[in-house]
Amino acid sequence: xxxxxxxxxxxxxxxxxxxxxxxxxxxxxxxxxxxxxxxxxxxxxxxxxxxxxxxxxxxxxxxxxxxxxxxxxxxxxxxxxxxxxxxxxxxxxxxxxxxxxxxxxxxxxxxxxxxxxxxxxxxxxxxxxxxxxxxxxxxxxxxxxxxxxxxxxxxxxxxxxxxxxxxxxxxxxxxxxxxxxxxxxxxxxxxxxxxxxxxxxxxxxxxxxxxxxxxxxxxxxxxxxxxxxxxxxxxxxxxxxxxxxxxxxxxxxxxxxxxxxxxxxxxxxxxxxxxxxxxxxxxxxxxxxxxxxxxxxxxxxxxxxxxxxxxxxxxxxxxxxxxxxxxxxxxxxxxxxxxxxxxxxxxxxxxxxxxxxxxxxxxxxxxxxxxxxxxxxxxxxxxxxxxxxxxxxxxxxxxxxxxxxxxxxxxxxxxxxxxxxxxxxxxxxxxxxxxxxxxxxxxxxxxxxxxxxxxxxxxxxxxxxxxxxxxxxxxxxxxxxxxxxxxxxxxx
Ligand code: NAI
Ligand code: MG
Numbered sequence: 001x002x003x004x005x006x007x008x009x010x011x012x013x014x015x016x017x018x019x020x021x022x023x024x025x026x027x028x029x030x031x032x033x034x035x036x037x038x039x040x041x042x043x044x045x046x047x048x049x050x051x052x053x054x055x056x057x058x059x060x061x062x063x064x065x066x067x068x069x070x071x072x073x074x075x076x077x078x079x080x081x082x083x084x085x086x087x088x089x090x091x092x093x094x095x096x097x098x099x100x101x102x103x104x105x106x107x108x109x110x111x112x113x114x115x116x117x118x119x120x121x122x123x124x125x126x127x128x129x130x131x132x133x134x135x136x137x138x139x140x141x142x143x144x145x146x147x148x149x150x151x152x153x154x155x156x157x158x159x160x161x162x163x164x165x166x167x168x169x170x171x172x173x174x175x176x177x178x179x180x181x182x183x184x185x186x187x188x189x190x191x192x193x194x195x196x197x198x199x200x201x202x203x204x205x206x207x208x209x210x211x212x213x214x215x216x217x218x219x220x221x222x223x224x225x226x227x228x229x230x231x232x233x234x235x236x237x238x239x240x241x242x243x244x245x246x247x248x249x250x251x252x253x254x255x256x257x258x259x260x261x262x263x264x265x266x267x268x269x270x271x272x273x274x275x276x277x278x279x280x281x282x283x284x285x286x287x288x289x290x291x292x293x294x295x296x297x298x299x300x301x302x303x304x305x306x307x308x309x310x311x312x313x314x315x316x317x318x319x320x321x322x323x324x325x326x327x328x329x330x331x332x333x334x335x336x337x338x339x340x341x342x343x344x345x346x347x348x349x350x351x352x353x354x355x356x357x358x359x360x361x362x363x364x365x366x367x368x369x370x371x372x373x374x375x376x377x378x379x380x381x382x383x384x385x386x387x388x389x390x391x392x393x394x395x396x397x398x399x400x401x402x403x404x405x406x407x408x409x410x411x412x413x414x415x416x417x418x419x420x421x422x423x424x425x426x427x428x429x430x431x432x433x434x435x436x437x438x439x440x441x442x443x444x445x446x447x448x449x450x451x452x453x454x455x456x457x458x459x460x461x462x463x464x465x466x467x468x469x470x471x472x473x474x475x476x477x478x479x480x481x482x483x484x485x486x487x488x489x490x491x492x
């Protein structure tokens with residue numbers, strides 16, 4: 001089996017323990033490569049290397065313009081290798097090649113955009129109410145950043161963290177998910193090729209409880225940028241608080257996708273399919289609660305169910321496949337258990353509801369696209385993140401009722417609204433408690449637009465101009481330009 005290497009201090013490295021673990025191909029349901037099983041000692045080596053570059057090393061001496069040039073260079077290298085990296089995520093994660101080609105070709109934009117920002121981090125000269133003082137601010141990088149990423153879109157989600165962190169002048173230790181580490185281990189080598197000094201970008205692989213926890217606890221790590229489950233996010237937040245570390249947490253969702261009777265029905269059906277079946281439902285923004293206004297409820301389902309049922313499943317490497325396997329064996333079990341819970345709680349199974357046994361799915365980890373109707377929003381299937389191709393359909397009468405249902409979850413990551421009424425677009429987008437609202441659309445995201453969660457869906461924002469400030473801290477400098485110190489016991 002192919003053996004991957006970690007990347008520490010500019011060099012490929014095995015784990016200090018000499019241990020490995022298997023990574024699986026979800027389409028075959030079989031292991032295909034070995035990943036180094038890192039430990040706290042590997043985390044320490046990587047953090048020390050990152051810290052040395054941050055605190056006086058070659059990286060800290062670069063001008064912001066030089067940092068920006070390196071970011072743009074790595075963007076070019078990612079563009080060059082996009083096909084190879086996409087194929088790797090198809091193999092290790094079961095992602096569709098149809099989606100990954102687009103995604104990998106888009107990722108360089110993060111490095112171009114934030115590379116451009118690197119030399120536009122300005123402070124301010126402030127007006128002062130105190131005579132004789134010159135007061136200005138500096139925005140300084142926080143230090144070593146831990147980027148802890150999930151398995152669902154490893155390189156895209158990593159880039160949301162890495163590009164602004166590097167542009168800000170931070171250094172980074174990446175901990176990819178144990179379920180999908182391979183693409184990250186190929187990817188980080190591009191930073192060495194681009195000319196980043198050794199130690200600026202490191203990747204340590206292994207399990208959350210070993211490598212992830214050691215990173216969060218390491219005193220030289222000043223910022224944790226995490227995407228994953230709310231459960232792990234909460235744990236990380238608690239640990240980080242003890243050392244007053246700054247966090248960015250992008251957690252799950254239970255996003256409502258709300259269709260009003262006046263909506264363009266065919267567009268909305270397409271939007272509902274994309275919201276729940278894209279990436280086999282394994283996205284934090286999955287539109288997993290479909291709210292249908294009663295007058296169109298039945299007709300909508302008559303259109304939706306056959307399309308969802310006839311989605312082409314099978315080899316994710318084939319460009320015609322529409323629904324691929326789920327990425328992990330554990331995730332397959334989790335989805336099946338949620339289907340069971342929904343049944344027991346009294347939801348009506350309208351489509352799917354089991355593992356896919358189609359010949360084109362082989363021994364892969366496939367679940368049939370699944371639709372439950374008659375869901376009541378208090379049911380667990382409407383409250384908890386499934387992270388799979390399982391849709392809950394909830395009827396509603398009025399705009400007020402739709403809003404109440406939409407906001408009645410602990411999460412607040414995304415929401416879709418389908419209507420032709422401009423006033424309603426504005427009212428709904430103002431009153432829905434979520435970090436993103438899409439109107440007559442679902443799933444748009446860009447390096448230019450802030451992304452993050454309300455409520456339990458997270459803390460902080462990624463993407464957009466503001467994202468770079470997640471990796472900076474502000475210093476206020478007061479220079480006395482000629483006032484005598486005077487009374488030492490009075491605050492100035
Ligand atoms: P997870 O949240 O446990 O893992 C995410 C990352 O955190 C991985 O790199 C993992 O190794 C790391 N980690 C785990 N425990 C840690 C600890 N104690 N300290 C530091 N890092 C730690 O998610 P997992 O187990 O892979 O998936 C479980 C569920 O999470 C999924 O079923 C899904 O519902 C949700 N999820 C949500 C994602 C999102 O984009 N919001 C992404 C992936 C999963
Ligand atoms: Mg895998």
